[in-house]
Amino acid sequence: MAIFDLDTQEYAVSGARVSIVAARFNHEVVEKLLTAAVATLTDNGIDEKAIQIVRVPGAFELPLVTQTLARNRDCEAVLAFGAIIRGGTPHFEYVAGECTRGLGQVALDEQIPVLFGVLTTDDQAQAVARCGGSDGNKGHEVAVAALEMITLMRQLGGYNQDE
Numbered sequence: 001m002a003i004f005d006l007d008t009q010e011y012a013v014s015g016a017r018v019s020i021v022a023a024r025f026n027h028e029v030v031e032k033l034l035t036a037a038v039a040t041l042t043d044n045g046i047d048e049k050a051i052q053i054v055r056v057p058g059a060f061e062l063p064l065v066t067q068t069l070a071r072n073r074d075c076e077a078v079l080a081f082g083a084i085i086r087g088g089t090p091h092f093e094y095v096a097g098e099c100t101r102g103l104g105q106v107a108l109d110e111q112i113p114v115l116f117g118v119l120t121t122d123d124q125a126q127a128v129a130r131c132g133g134s135d136g137n138k139g140h141e142v143a144v145a146a147l148e149m150i151t152l153m154r155q156l157g158g159y160n161q162d163e
Helices: 027-043 059-072 091-110 125-128 136-157
Strands: 018-024 053-057 076-086 114-121 131-133
Touching: 018 027, 018 059, 027 053, 027 076, 027 114, 027 131, 027 136, 053 059, 059 076, 059 091, 059 114, 076 091, 076 125, 076 136, 091 114, 091 136, 114 136, 125 131
Parallel strands: 018 053, 018 076, 076 114
Antiparallel strands: none
16 A cells, blocks of 8 residues: 655655745735745755746736646646735625635646635734734745645656646
8 A cells, every 4th residue: 555645844846846926915914925935945945046936916816827837837836825805895705715716726727736825814913913923924834835745746646747
């Protein structure tokens, strides 16, 4: 029986290329997520020159650009960062739902890890707590998940290299 469960911090990411898509909306929050993610990736063997960062206006635009990067097959994972903070209108639900659905669909359609680094919070204080405050930094957590997924996909031979 073969069991694939990466429960150590030994990542097989040598030579890996990673793309990051970051929303400009709620920039002060997203930038902290992005900074932590890049630091985590480089601290764990990803060459800084192998990290591509693409900025988009907001979280709603993340899926399309993520899909474009995934289709280019120039990376082994795409990390998507944004912050959707609830307001007084249903806008939050529309953006959060479509962003989540779209990013999940990209991962399945393109057969590449798409890591969800989009904060969906009730208020600014919750967002601040999740980007380096009392709740840690979700950017770091997303980058760790990317390292694990790259390693796992390499072990499983799961990258579709036909294109």
